[in-house]
Amino acid sequence: MEINKILKWMLIPIGTGLMLFLGYYVYSIIILFAIFEQTYDKQDLIENYRLRKKSIYEVKRFAKSIIPKDKVITIEFESNSELFIFHISDKSGITQNWSVDLDSKKTNSLLAKLGWTKQTIYTLKEKLDEADCISIKNTEPFTIGYQRSGLGIYFYNIFDKPMSEDQKKEYNDGCTHILYNDFVALEYGGGAVGPQCFGINDKIE
Numbered sequence: 001m002e003i004n005k006i007l008k009w010m011l012i013p014i015g016t017g018l019m020l021f022l023g024y025y026v027y028s029i030i031i032l033f034a035i036f037e038q039t040y041d042k043q044d045l046i047e048n049y050r051l052r053k054k055s056i057y058e059v060k061r062f063a064k065s066i067i068p069k070d071k072v073i074t075i076e077f078e079s080n081s082e083l084f085i086f087h088i089s090d091k092s093g094i095t096q097n098w099s100v101d102l103d104s105k106k107t108n109s110l111l112a113k114l115g116w117t118k119q120t121i122y123t124l125k126e127k128l129d130e131a132d133c134i135s136i137k138n139t140e141p142f143t144i145g146y147q148r149s150g151l152g153i154y155f156y157n158i159f160d161k162p163m164s165e166d167q168k169k170e171y172n173d174g175c176t177h178i179l180y181n182d183f184v185a186l187e188y189g190g191g192a193v194g195p196q197c198f199g200i201n202d203k204i205e
Contacts, residue, residue: 038147038149039149039150040146040147040149040154041149041199042154042178042186042188042198042199044146044147044154045146045154045156045186046180046186048131048132048133048146049156049180049184052130052131052132055127055130055131055132056131056133056144056156056158057158058127058130058131059124059127059128059130059131059133059136059144060136060142060144060158062123062124062127063124063136063138063142064138064142066114066116066120066124067114067138068114068115070090070091071088071089071090071113071114072088072089072090072137072138072139073087073088073089073114073136073137073138074086074087074089074135074136074137075087075121075124075135075136075137076134076135076145077125077128077134077135078099080102080125081101081102081103082099082100082101082102083097083099083100083102083107084098084099085097085098085135086100086107086110088110088113088114095110097110102118102121107121124136128144131144132146132147133145133146133147133156134146134147134148135153140159140160141157141158141159141160141171141185142157142158142159142160143155143156143157143158143187144156144158150191150194151190151191151192151193151194152188152189152190152191152194152195152196153188153189153191154186154187154188154189155186155187155188155189156184156185156186156187157171157177157184157185157186157187158183158184159182159183159184159185161183162182162183163179163182163183163185168182171185171187172185174197174198175196175197175198176188176189176190176196176197176198178198186198
């Protein structure tokens with residue numbers, strides 16, 4: 001019995017140490033990938049809007065024309081052949097899907113729920129490419145993801161109507177949102193680690 005107790009108390013710190021080591025290892029890998037990925041900033045977000053405003057609004061127009069009225073869709077492209085995110089929400093609940101291969105049965109079933117074909121999603125990808133963007137979410141405001149930067153991501157929030165004074169305050173909080181004009185607010189979504197807000201000097205010039 002004494003031997004069992006000794007072994008038990010020896011194994012507890014060993015197991016704890018192993019878990020901490022594995023956690024640190026995974027964390028380090030995530031940070032390493034984030035460091036070597038291309039990074040962007042607020043100025044890139046603004047410059048892209050100025051250069052590709054027409055294409056950005058075309059993404060919004062096309063997406064709203066193909067998404068059923070009773071559904072909220074979040075789609076982010078990882079590449080030409082893979083979706084990083086393909087979430088569908090309606091009154092029956094939320095279906096969350098990560099790292100979805102475009103040529104998979106899973107994708108086919110999700111497209112069927114929306115009444116889409118493969119060509120529909122290929123066209124959406126083409127329009128996002130023309131806008132140099134990667135994602136959409138059909139809420140109000142309509143959200144278009146510009147690019148991921150490290151573990152964070154930059155967005156355009158595009159309103160159908162000019163923002164009210166209350167909305168301007170909400171979308172100009174000095175952290176995650178910066179007001180660009182009466183119809184557009186810029187957004188930065190922080191990742192699991194790293195910055196959670198725009199930089200301290202990130203104001204509209």
